[in-house]
Structure formats: C-alpha cells, structure tokens
Amino acid sequence: MKPTRVAILGATGLVGQRVIDILAERHFPLAEIRLLATSRSAGTEMLAGGRKVTVEEVSDESFSGLDLCFFAASAGASRHYAPLAVRQGAVVIDKSSAFRMDADVPLVVPEVNSHHLGAHKGIVCSPNCSTIQLVVALKPLDVAFGLRRVLAATYQSVSGTGRDAVDELIAQSRDILDGKRARPEVYPRQIAFNVIPQIDEFSGGYTSEEWKMVNETRKILDRPDLGISATCVRVPVLVGHCEAVLVETERPASPEEIADVLSASPSIKVVRDEADYPVPLDSAGSDHVLVGRIRRDVSGKNAFWLWIVADNLRKGAATNAVQIAEALGKLGLLGGIA
Numbered sequence: 001m002k003p004t005r006v007a008i009l010g011a012t013g014l015v016g017q018r019v020i021d022i023l024a025e026r027h028f029p030l031a032e033i034r035l036l037a038t039s040r041s042a043g044t045e046m047l048a049g050g051r052k053v054t055v056e057e058v059s060d061e062s063f064s065g066l067d068l069c070f071f072a073a074s075a076g077a078s079r080h081y082a083p084l085a086v087r088q089g090a091v092v093i094d095k096s097s098a099f100r101m102d103a104d105v106p107l108v109v110p111e112v113n114s115h116h117l118g119a120h121k122g123i124v125c126s127p128n129c130s131t132i133q134l135v136v137a138l139k140p141l142d143v144a145f146g147l148r149r150v151l152a153a154t155y156q157s158v159s160g161t162g163r164d165a166v167d168e169l170i171a172q173s174r175d176i177l178d179g180k181r182a183r184p185e186v187y188p189r190q191i192a193f194n195v196i197p198q199i200d201e202f203s204g205g206y207t208s209e210e211w212k213m214v215n216e217t218r219k220i221l222d223r224p225d226l227g228i229s230a231t232c233v234r235v236p237v238l239v240g241h242c243e244a245v246l247v248e249t250e251r252p253a254s255p256e257e258i259a260d261v262l263s264a265s266p267s268i269k270v271v272r273d274e275a276d277y278p279v280p281l282d283s284a285g286s287d288h289v290l291v292g293r294i295r296r297d298v299s300g301k302n303a304f305w306l307w308i309v310a311d312n313l314r315k316g317a318a319t320n321a322v323q324i325a326e327a328l329g330k331l332g333l334l335g336g337i338a
C-alpha cells in the first residue's frame with residue numbers, strides 16, 4: 001500500500017485512541033496523520049504515527065488533502081462532516097450509525113463481505129460492535145449449513161457507550177463501596193452492581209441496539225430473509241461484549257462440525273473445553289472473536305448454542321475499521337471519488 005494521508009475524527013475517544021494504536025500495530029503506511037475532535041480537547045498532544053500530534057478542532061475545512069478519514073465521533077458529526085470529507089477527496093470509514101442502513105453505503109466486516117466494498121461512493125460503514133462479532137461467527141455457519149434462525153442475548157460492556165460510561169461505572173462503584181448513593185447520568189439506571197436490559201431508545205418493543213443487530217446482520221450477510229431477533233443488555237464490565245446465541249441451521253450439523261467450521265476462520269478462536277469458556281477479560285486486547293460452549297439445543301432440531309465474546313473497542317470497532325482501510329487499499333479503492 002502506498003503511504004496514506006489519514007485523519008481520525010474523534011481521536012480522543014475510546015475508539016479513536018484504539019484506531020491510533022492499531023494503525024501503528026499493523027504498520028499501516030502513513031504519509032500524514034491528523035487528529036480531530038471538538039474544542040473540548042483541541043490542543044491536546046497525543047502520540048500518533050510515531051510522533052506527538054496536536055489535536056485540532058474539526059471544521060468544515062479539516063479534510064482537504066487527505067486520502068482517508070476514520071470517523072469515530074457521534075452520528076450527528078458523521079452526518080455533517082462525512083459528505084464534506086468525501087467532497088474534499090477522502091474516503092470515510094464511519095464507525096457511527098449514521099449511514100449504516102443506507103442502500104448505497106457498504107456496511108463491511110472484511111472477512112465476511114469485502115465484496116461489498118467495490119460499490120462504495122466515498123463512505124464505508126463499520127457495523128455496530130455487537131453485530132461485528134456475531135456476523136464473524138454466523139458467516140461460516142451460513143455457508144456450511146445454511147442459517148434459518150438466530151436468537152441472541154447480549155451482555156455488553158460499558159466501553160461500548162464511550163469514555164463517559166466507563167467513568168460512570170468506576171465512579172458509581174466507588175460511591176457504592178463508600179456507602180454513598182449512585183448517581184446515574186449516562187445510563188437510565190445504576191450500572192454498578194446491576195444489569196440494564198436497555199441499550200439506546202425503545203422503538204416497537206425493541207431497543208435501537210436490538211434493531212441494529214437484526215438489520216445490520218441481514219444486510220452484511222445478504223440475507224434479508226434471515227429470522228433473527230435479539231435482547232441487548234448492558235453489564236458492569238469495562239471491556240468485552242458477550243453473546244449467548246441460538247442458531248438454527250437448514251442442514252443437519254453437530255457441535256463438533258460447528259466447532260470445526262468456526263476453527264477454520266482465522267478471525268475466530270474456538271474453545272472446545274466446555275469449562276474453559278471465554279470471558280470478557282480474555283477478549284480484552286485481542287482481535288479474535290472467541291467462541292465457546294458450543295452445544296446442541298435440547299429443545300429444537302438442528303439448533304445449537306454458542307457463546308461469542310470479543311473486544312468491542314478492537315474487533316468491534318477500531319480493528320474492523322483499520323481492516324476495512326487495508327482491504328480498500330488492496331483493492332485499489334482508497335482514492336477519493338470527489
């Protein structure tokens with residue numbers, strides 16, 4: 001890949017900071033790196049691309065002379081700045097939910113659907129964190145056995161909400177241990193020593209996080225017909241999302257065959273020993289999707305349970321975004337289309 005002029009919008013956030021780290025870890029060839037955020041953190045110095053870089057306040061003119069922008073800010077910021085960045089000649093890889101379901105915007109997990117990248121018109125979206133780890137496991141099963149139905153219950157860490165939520169969990173935990181009352185601000189209920197079966201707003205009996213898992217999975221897998229439903233739950237864990245997933249297959253399978261198919265994916269680590277199940281702490285810092293507790297469902301035909309765990313900030317966000325950039329580079333699709 002030729003050296004690339006890169007900006008990160010939201011560079012001071014949890015995902016933006018991971019993007020900086022992962023670009024370095026994967027030796028992504030940088031000609032320039034620009035760090036953008038709001039006036040709140042403009043002027044901060046951060047290590048990026050092997051040198052100190054000063055964070056700039058984003059403006060409509062921030063994107064000229066760039067090849068590639070990682071957007072890891074809010075959906076509102078993406079809606080405003082992504083079209084401007086594309087017009088100024090950059091390709092945008094967006095981590096927010098702003099454009100994910102737009103028909104002409106690819107929503108990509110490279111090992112699952114990099115064939116969608118060719119259709120990009122300047123913006124490529126990276127899916128929601130809980131969707132990414134799910135589709136990494138579902139894709140090989142769909143190819144091998146055909147998926148009929150997927151039911152998921154998630155156990156999602158607070159870093160999935162961003163740095164304010166991490167601070168809230170730590171502050172509430174301290175307060176409660178000190179005998180004080182918890183003061184919920186980021187979440188609707190106390191998160192310390194609790195679980196909350198609501199992630200984002202309700203719509204039609206489900207939350208928007210649950211709809212993301214349904215709609216994004218169908219789009220990524222090219223399976224608009226897939227039977228899929230989810231319950232998404234926030235748990236007092238700092239990093240790492242877990243999912244208990246029931247899959248029903250069209251063709252007969254066994255737990256061993258499912259483990260074999262998943263093991264063949266370089267992105268997945270299968271834990272075959274039932275007592276050695278993966279937990280969030282195992283996933284933190286890893287780019288693998290960990291799958292354990294693969295077992296036959298006792299109540300259904302061709303139905304199996306999986307326990308899927310991944311680092312939401314890495315494979316669920318930053319690593320996936322950098323992998324999209326690498327895939328675009330390999331396909332010669334990084335030049336802006338302005």
Ligand SMILES: NC(=O)c1ccc[n+]([C@@H]2O[C@H](COP(=O)([O-])OP(=O)(O)OC[C@H]3O[C@@H](n4cnc5c(N)ncnc54)[C@H](OP(=O)(O)O)[C@@H]3O)[C@@H](O)[C@H]2O)c1
Pocket residue numbers: 009010011012013014015016036037038039040041042058071072073074075076077095096097127128129159160161162163164312313316317
């Ligand atoms: N966390 C995850 O696991 C995860 C997974 C998948 C997708 N995402 C998505 O990734 C994005 C970033 O999430 P995060 O967890 O990193 O959030 P975060 O820790 O709260 O960081 C937010 C970042 O965005 C910047 N920002 C906020 N509003 C902005 C605006 N209007 N203009 C420019 N910059 C703005 C902040 O800058 P300041 O420092 O100036 O405030 C900060 O750098 C979100 O869209 C989120 O939905 C997150």
